[in-house]
Amino acid sequence: MDRFYSMDRFYCPPERIHTPLLRLPPEETHHVMHVLRYRPGDRIEVTDGRGGVYTVRLRNLRGLEIEGEIEEAVYDPDEVGYELTLVVGVIKHPDRQAWLVEKATELGVRRIAWIRTSRTERDQIRLDRLQRIAIAALKQSGRRWLPELLPPRALTDWLQQDKARWRLAAHGPGAPYPPISSLLPRPLPKGATISVLIGPEGGFADQELELLRAHGLALCSLGPYRLRTETAAVAAAAALLWAAAG
Amino acid sequence: MDRFYSMDRFYCPPERIHTPLLRLPPEETHHVMHVLRYRPGDRIEVTDGRGGVYTVRLRNLRGLEIEGEIEEAVYDPDEVGYELTLVVGVIKHPDRQAWLVEKATELGVRRIAWIRTSRTERDQIRLDRLQRIAIAALKQSGRRWLPELLPPRALTDWLQQDKARWRLAAHGPGAPYPPISSLLPRPLPKGATISVLIGPEGGFADQELELLRAHGLALCSLGPYRLRTETAAVAAAAALLWAAAG
Structure with a gap:
């Protein structure tokens, strides 16, 4: 459905943006200059993954990184x-984990937190690989928010810090x-967390179900x-998009 | 979440069921006898993918196919x-096509029909491979309905036969x-098609959008x-599950 988007969208992490200049990281620079063959002087669209979209005029290539000048900035607090x-419990199969990250990014999820439970079989994830997948999905889908990916922690630790x-x-x-x-x-109130x-x-073990209840979580089907x-994770994300729209 | 399902669930196409006997196809027989090591005399649970679930006592292995006797049959017209x-338009990447079939099966989709449009880049699908993926998802998810998979046809042909x-x-x-x-x-009426x-x-080309309107389809976002x-396909399926539940 590219015809709704005349411009390619690129990603630049916030810490590389110093208005009015930004410097794209090497992977993005490669995509801009070598895959899509933009040249200095051309305009591109960049998101910082935190709600900002910038119209940027390309300037000089400095080593592996292209520098650009911000001509216009739009900020969308909440799409x-x-x-x-x-x-989510850590998924055994890495491809399924990757698929979850891609789809959650497309479907407007703000944050993915992995947890370890008594029935989780793996406890490590490749955050760097998953981050690259999220960035690719961000660019492809036209989103402005890059989901935060939080490394696996124990269920109890997560429950203590969940502020939703x-x-x-x-x-x-x-x-x-x-x-x-x-x-x-x-309808879902604006800004609902x-x-x-x-x-x-x-599934959750019985004592984990007790723990969830003790922390005030509502069990649902x-x-x-x-x-x-x-x-299940992708279905929940899609259902929320639906609920928010209707 | 296996503890809700004490028994493994297997698949037997309806044409192999002649009450009170059935004969599992070779792949399923292999799964039952060699992977999970059931033996003649053991009980298994079988679905015909058309709403029926059978409690079956295994009898004799005949070549590559195990025969069983139906002890109990339950029919669920509509889960x-x-x-x-x-x-859906045929998807270029076969793995993405496979994902769609797996997730649609888990999420209660009854039928997947592929169409060719002016912007579809592929027009063939591996129906046999996709069928195997649907069967695996059927067994894993505990569904009783195997989605029908309809081979690619022109958009106009589909529109003429769509009876929903x-x-x-x-x-x-x-x-x-x-x-x-x-x-x-x-709420969604019971039995809604x-x-x-x-x-x-x-995306759809402009003349295709006209065609959709002319056939009375409602365009939606x-x-x-x-x-x-x-x-998009999986999100629509998840949203409908949500709508039907709420």
Whole structure:
């Protein structure tokens, strides 16, 4: 659906932006200059992944990094109207993990936090690889917000620091929990902060369910099927986009 | 979340079921006998992918196929309460096509129909491979309905045969169409038949948009981002699960 976007969109981390100048990192410089063959003097569109979109005129190539001058800056505080944090057990298969990051980025997720639970089989993730996938999806989808990717931590640690206003945990199927849709206000208030915890492939253990309840999380269901972790996470993100629109 | 399912679930196509006997195909027989090491006399659970679930006692291995006796049969006409057909442009990357089939199966889609449009870059799909992926997802997710996979046909051919009560086409972003959520009744009536057309990676051409309107399809938006075909399709499926539950 590229015809709605006349310009390619590139990514520049905020710390490389010193208005009115910015300097693209080497990977992005390569994409701009060698893959798409822009030249000094051309205009490109850049996002900082924090809501900012800049119209930039390319200047000089300095080593592996191209410098540009910001001609216009637009800031969008919040594209979807809410802030969704997906909290997921580390997924065993790296490709499924990558797919989750790509789709969550496309679907407006603000943050992905990985957790370790008693049934999580892996506890490491390749954050650098996942970050590259998120950046590619950011550019492809036209988003202005790059999801924050938080490295795996223990479930208890996460629960102590989760500050979302609505905190849900999906568990099931077959468990007698209300559907996720019934636990969120409709319409969703502007700026709502929501976290949705998705269990690991083996589900939450009983003592973990107790812990979730003790921390005030609402247990909910994502429908009648046994969903893989990444499917459940993406389904929750898509459902929220829908809820916010309707 | 296996603890909700004490038994493994296997797949047997309806044409191999002659009550009270059935004969599993070679792949499933291999899975039952050699991977999971069941033996004649053991009980397994089998679905026909058409709503039926059978408790089966294994009998004799005949060549590469195990025969079983049906002890109990349960039929569920409709798990999610609606019938969703995803109509998608053929996706260039085979892995993305496979992901779509896996996730659509998990998320309760009843049928996937591929279409050729003026911006579709491929027009062939590996239906046999996709069928195997759908069967694996069926077994893993505990569904009883195997999505029908319909080979690519021209958009005009599809439009002439689409019989769904609600026919939507997602296009955008940036186009001034209402959100998909506003075009379906809420709550969704039991047994609603819905088709959602997702454009190819380059979007629909203008004359195709005219054709969709002429055939009475409602154009809708899936949110503020440029979604990949498979993301849009999976997001629509997840949103419908949500809508049906709430």
